[in-house]
Amino acid sequence: MHQKKPRSKYSIKRQSLPEALAESLRERILNGEFKGGEPLIQEAIAAEYECSRMPVREAFRQLEAAGLIVSKIHKGAVVTALPSEQIMELFELRAILECDILAYSLARMTDQHLDASEQILEELEGAYGDRDIAKVGALNWEFHRSLYVAAERVQTLALIQGINVQTDRYIRLQLLLTSAFEEAETEHRRILNLCKKRDPSVVEFMRDHITRAGHNLLDALRTRKGANAP
Template identity: 65%
Template sequence: MKKEPSPNLRIKRQSLPETLAESLRERILNGEFKEGESLIQEAIATEYGVSRMPVREAFKELEASGLISTQIHKGSVVKSIPLEQIEELFELRALLESELLERSLAKMTEEHFAVTKQLLPQLEAAYMNDDIAQWGKLNWAFHHSLYAAAERVQTLAIVQGINVQTDRYIRLQLLLTAGKKEAEVDHRELLRLCEQGDVKKAVQFLRKHIQRAGSDLIRLLKKKRTKETMA
């Protein structure tokens, strides 16, 4: 006789608001919804064939992740992050991820590195195939695999949140510059230094990798936003 699973052990299926939030998040990140664009609950509900309730819940999730904001008389709007705040986010990334890597490398095993080695070709394939939707997910998965052994749950959660906020801008940079090739080279070098156990060089290289990506992105966004203002 088949035993019924315990209610506490049942796997929860993704809820409708979560599914909506994931779909809307991807549309924001890939630029379909532009900065400053209003998201109308009724229109979104009609588009997806659902009631307004799950849309409202999805909006709350997107607002919590910093992708949209609620404005008086405008409702929910795709959030535009000021350049100085984007710069700050990359400074935080450099600071926190460097600390995570330093703590993690002392504990990393062959099993940890096996995960990283499995993810890197997937990330490079996404770059080569212009699979934009996978860039942010796989980039975070690659970096996370190098930090997981640190066992710093709260810090990892903060860093992941920062990556979500900056993902759409990083995609833009990769699309409009030679950033994909640079990222490939950097990721392979970072993995090499980590495998060698050279903690100091690995941490320094990671910090420079993040800082350079941030600087390149700020320059690109300044030009883009200046053109949009003048148009």
């Protein structure tokens, strides 16, 4: 009797395969399963997901466009590994763009916008309580984004989203290294409360919130590097 082949643990839906494959690989990169500098082998990935190399190549192109991998001669696709100054640059870019768009958005926020932000924040607070890093990463962006949509600045929001894709793994890493869940939860709740009051001081508080996260991450990375030194 012909036995049914066991399902791979990385099986995904076949519709829009390259997009689904890129999303699965993206999550594995963000969760740290694939480390910075680690090569991604097309043949090995195709075997894991039980698909041909063609959708893998397309998924790699999407990941490279998002800044998560880079193609190198003779090495193929490699997970990006940023030096500390470039990591901080990403957080500083976030602070510039997000504070600018928040200033535009603040006066245009409706109760419906704020209700949506409240709902996302409650989900995020639940993820903090569960220490669900993957869920925190996704909901952190959704919460920030919900505060900016009222500005209707499509190009700025697209730029911010692209930067957030790159900083997502570092935000997750910061939470893992520093256990700063309570601090992040408190600061996000304060940001929303200031927005509900239409208090313009929220813009500078957002700047501090983002840059502080970057500096805390770099401090944690230096501490870990020192602890691992021979």
